[in-house]
Amino acid sequence: MLARRTILSLFGLLLLAACGGSQPADATAPTVVSVYPADGFHGFKRGEAITITFNEPVDPISVMEAYRSDDEGLKPDQVTFAFADGGKKVYIQPVQPLLYSPTDAYLYYAFELGPEVSDRSGNPLAQPLRVSFSTMRTLTANLPSERAFDGSASPTAAVSDQALLSVGDGATDAGIRGFFSFAFPEDAGGVLAAELRFFVHHISGTPFADLGRLSLEPVTLGDALDATDYYVSALATPITDAGTGWTDGSYRTYGVSDWAIAAWNEGRGRLEVRLRFDAETDHDGSTDALFLVAQDAEEVPEAIGPEYLPVLRLTYYGP
Structure with missing residues (x-):
């Protein structure tokens, strides 16, 4: 019996050594490092993409599900999503160019990413992202x-x-x-x-x-x-x-x-x-x-x- 217990103990030690010990679970929430256009930005141009950079890779599906906008041209079914830098960067591209203001008044658009955004460990976004910006105006x-x-x-x-x-x-x-x-x-x-x-x-x-x-x-x-x-x-x-x-x-x-x-x-x-x-x-x-x-x-x-x-x-x- 003693020999059997000794063998089991040695087996357990070998298993722990092979695994390197247990790793701590990822509990860090993803955050937004940068966003273009920034909140309050003026002069977004046709053909440009909304660009958001996170501090760590995020789950693409969670980003698409968390994206919201009520503005024509930016609604969820009117944009496409592309991911880069291993999932740290997302490009949100309007399918049709956003309208420019026909006068010198600002024409605003807005979107947000809700807390449904998560990293690959399931940690939710630390703080929802809300951005309002304007496209080009007609100036003289x-x-x-x-x-x-x-x-x-x-x-x-x-x-x-x-x-x-x-x-x-x-x-x-x-x-x-x-x-x-x-x-x-x-x-x-x-x-x-x-x-x-x-x-x-x-x-x-x-x-x-x-x-x-x-x-x-x-x-x-x-x-x-x-x-x-x-x-x-x-x-x-x-x-x-x-x-x-x-x-x-x-x-x-x-x-x-x-x-x-x-x-x-x-x-x-x-x-x-x-x-x-x-x-x-x-x-x-x-x-x-x-x-x-x-x-x-x-x-x-x-x-x-x-x-x-x-x-x-x-x-x-x-x-």
Whole structure:
């Protein structure tokens, strides 16, 4: 009998050694480490996914069962779930893009994860997650032109640091073309419409009679305005102007929505416009040109007020 008890005792010790002893049960509740969009966030974009990161892997089924939203576009049957990082991260993707606000008022969405979320040991979420956020709004802004690109260029030289830019020809019979550039807001999420406005400081000679129609056309410039931009290819059919109504001290306005939308969609980040006449020069040895206020006129407010600076009135999606 003693031998049998000794054998059983040794067997038990060997079993414990093989198992390494008993492990303590996991009693730590999972917590949310980060969430995008955060509560109160403005500017959620189409195509983005709600992203939640936990401190430990969670049970995917529990997350899907704990997810709730009453907002159209975020309801449980209107989103998909994907898990990554071993179950620590969940992506909640709307099947259809969430709506943007058609005005400058915020359009809010909300969702929550209830305590049904659990880790793989069954521990419930330490604290329910509730998030309210807004998508993009429809905003309008008057964008100033960029000094590095505002200016005039001939086939041999360019000037971008003057209060006035010129378009036409000069006393040396060299053609002169004008340029404006407008950078889109960094937080823009899309462009809807655009209108270009600039101020005619004065007109010298008779450019429309001698040089033909004025054309406005979108272009792509380099890092700064230079002489090569005189001949750079246009990106679209120009807007032509025969000169009706052009007078000293007048505003000129042109709808350029298609150009601005294309610039945004193509990732150019700005709308750049060139102004030129049909003919480069009339070879008469006299100046025939338009003189337009450029952004550098900011430096002489006592001579040219800020109301005369060129602007691009842009309607766009923003946070």
